[in-house]
Amino acid sequence: MKTKALTRLMLGAGALAIAVPTIPVIAGVVKKAPAKVAVAKARYGAFGIDLTAADKSVKPGDDFWTYANGSWAKRTAIPADKGGVGYGNILSDEAEANVRTILTDMAANPAAYGATGKQVGDYYASWMDQAAIEAKGTAPLKPYLARIAAVNDLTGLQTLFATTGYASPIDVGIIPNLADPTHYTAVVGQSGLGMPRDYYLLEGAKYDGFRTAYKAYIKQMQELAGIPDAGAKADAIFALETAMAKEQWSPEQSRDIAKLNDPETLAGLKAKAPDVDWALMLKTAGFDNVPTVLMANNTALTAMGKIMVATPLQTWKDYLAFHFVSDHAGFLPKAFDDAQFGFYSKTLGGVQVQRDRWKRGVQLMNGALGEAVGQLYVKRYYPAASQAKMAELIENLRTAYHERISSAAWMDDATRKAALVKLAAFEPRIGHPDKYIDYSSLRVDRNDLLGNVMRSGEFQHQLELSRFAKPVDRTLWGMTPQTVNAYYNPLANQITFPAAILQPPYFDPNADPAVNYGAIGAIIGHEMGHGFDDQGSQFGPTGKFENWWSPEAKKAYSEHTAALAAQYDTYEPVPGVKVNGKLTLGENIGDLSGIENAYEAYQLYQAKHGKAKVIGGLTGDQRFFLAYAQAWQSKSRDDRTRQQVLTDPHSPAKFRVNGVVRNFDPWYKAFNIQPGDALYLAPEKRVHIW
Template structure:
């Protein structure tokens, strides 16, 4: 586990990708990708009233005619466009693999890495031989001291994560952080009762046994029971996903003496030295009560069980790089059982993902040059500034915020740093050794390279130019510790952003996503950070109380949404993302009004007003179908609400939506004006 306080759209809910401009049926390169103006009217189900179920009104026709592909846990605009993006990256990788010297030293690294993954016969021929030195290292552990050395070593499982983040008290400097880790399933899957979860637990024990058996580890069944019991004991101590969102609770900086006083079972000096972080004057002790309890579990558990646990997890975490039987076992449990996926993805698609993970910015430099139109960046900058202006208007006119807090909020808004497309400087991978034909070794060296890069930065001031995502990543994020919003090139495509589409649709889609990311600076987590990213209070008590009253009301609304029979949305877990969605769409609507004030009032198109097209753009951006198992997994762990409620849960709080679609009392989504939540 890597401890992170960044908030972002997940790939599972925002899978969109960069492609060349779409051609219309008559071959015109300047036509919107979807429909005649950016909305696909055939996706609607006009038998459903907008006020009863707006997501289904916008997407119901599509949902009826669409089947989730066998190799996917979900389907929607995003998945389709992601496939196209992967095709684009594949063009680059195939050429590099066939002509490894054509692109210089870095091109050879990329080509060799991808070609090694694609060489299934070569991986099969090596069998379990690549595992042996790593398993031997685990087997050689003689005591808890040596065990903890492996806990802190790159590539090995640990019940405690050790990582590097900007210091909450001074985000210009880095600090070490430790947190809970070490489970093979989501925490709740060990703990919740019911036939469904009993089935997951049974399948997981069988998977632990199978992975060990494939690796030639003896007594696999008995060891699987002991490993499962150990993980269950840790799961009982882990913080829940919603509790792990509490920044104030996570913020427990300690020096070595403080760590030793709280959790004396761990040799903190040894582990931090092994991790290369012993120079950190303070260590952020996140999930502190869980770490304290895990220390007691560590000394109460026989050493051999810990060694079996580490051997199993090493094989499981590297199964993708091993012969097909390992890879299939991992798919059968993690994809088929936990997410309901029927068949594995094509190997080349997985190779694209792996190469992006290992050498992403090297691929990204070529990706941007080949596929990212410069005009998109200019249009995004106008959108962002209109969103900033809209937030400024809304904050300035806020009825619940006092003057002191309002002034501080406007200072933070002005300090927002938007980043679009790609970083100014790409990473140098020259020290990463890629060996053609050594897949497991390449994967381990990739992890070691990333760790060494982080350690080289640790003593220096935080580099604000670094990106946490590659240009070809279909995602976006806000970092509260730097007060930056980042939009990689690959998200700037339809249905989120189409330079040829109606502005109303663009403001309802990418505009609302920009607003969403900016909104994270003012959600229940981000609002605890100041304009420079420092964890600090800039609220008066009265403003904080008013804010909490509104956010509690929003959480209560989402608590009522039933995503699957008997399974409701967790309003506290999803609160930050719901605030981002609500504030983002409201700010985007204001930004759209600013656009119309400058460019002229929108005309009616295909019977839809500009405001109606704005809200349709938002709804169709979240056009998604999920398998039940995948939906359940996300419900338990994902801080984002299901797509249905990202649409319906937001629009019912917006006065403009009621006017646009003439929604009246008696409609299923109707809320009386005094019940509607307005935060930003």
């Protein structure tokens, strides 16, 4: 079961696109804030903005991101072990260091933390014991490769396709039912590629190089595992994946919820993809006798079935063996780990040096026992005061959305009423879940790293199966508290802000309010905006997939969003690679909606607490916009950016600033933007969502 991939397919990603694993000010240098200003203890600068990051040689109207961040960009090198660097990475590094302290304590003194503490400590210790991993060599692989070798027909092949831990061209998982999000449904979708889909298909020397490197990597992994005839098998595996890529949906096609929404009975699945033994795969995955299954990427699944029966069984077995070794290379001797890093991080991402092992161990533990670690993280590192201040910010954003939706000229009264009902039903979750996952049934062996990984995957599989027959538990979280990100779930109408993101520069209790509204306020607004973006707007207040728009309002809205997509289609972050306006549309709508409503919420704050004074030579509005730009202070390697543009629904950081502010009238006034400035758009060309 690969539910994470299917959940991302249906629900999209978090708000922020950090270089590891995907997220996300600043202005002219003037006087320092006077000592009497109450926010002097802000983490960045005198009031929450690092003015030394600005590049005053650049006009704000020509390139606002560089005006705000240019000096920082010039003086900041991307670390050799990262694909990018920025504020999001700084917070992620801090969260990792804090989690490391917890893990080290548990590994050294597991008994002191109870049963769960021993699980976490032993798991982490099994990862850090490199000498033991080297000593075992390829022995841990043998039972899994033997299982693949024992396959002698399509029945055995499809059984492994539906088994946790093995690759498959077809994912099987669960998500809330689009028609009734209070209950779960089984879902099947496309999967199984070793590179991003477009890397198999795009022409040009760059992509030819990626394909050549991938074939060499397939050969190398098999040789390390002692698999004979690796070269010929690599050619066959690559040809198989290329055939799959040609039939699979593109990332932008997979954003179309209406097309993904194809609930089928077992008979319907058989009719659309007769070459797949659906009953076998569903039963193997634990979904016996389900009345309907959501058939996402339906035409691709039809093609996957045809490819399955047309491809020699031995090629599929070689495919499974290669992917098992590759997918688990990090848990094997150093030669495997280095080979995996060399292709995926260095060749595809441009990263030069492997991250420290303890850092990768933190990410492993966050995935395997994340909420057990998160519970301690919250106790040690999350101040209760953040909860109350965030709640106030969120409610101000809700009020701002109410006012702007109420006054949106393009929306008719019936649609407006429905939008306000949905807004009122938004459920914010802040910091951490109310209850945590019980990991007590997961067996952890301090001397069996690969076994721990496989048992962890099976634990997650069984956990999801245990939930399947029950009503959806709305208290479940899709991110751990130690995750620097946030997300909106349209199937529950919930916005979630983990503890780790509620820190400077996104949120600083000691910063000037303009800074907090421009940073975390815009992120909150972004997440709320997802409820009304091109995907989220297709879900009602309870999370049900339903149309609550009049035809007239939908047409007017589509005209706005099409214009925004067309703007982003022109942006070229890497020579020859342009942003895909359709793929990034939902996130771009979220960004624009976020700044519109965060600004409105800031005006509401001033109406209650008094008009903002000039601080450091900057007005409140200028500080707001500079804080917004500083929150997206990020730079990444060209190869990482290329991969992001082709696969990720988030635009690169620079365009999450420049592409947004140029559509927002108050920014023009705050910085006196004039015709002739590079970012200037005539008023009639500016896109206004709310």
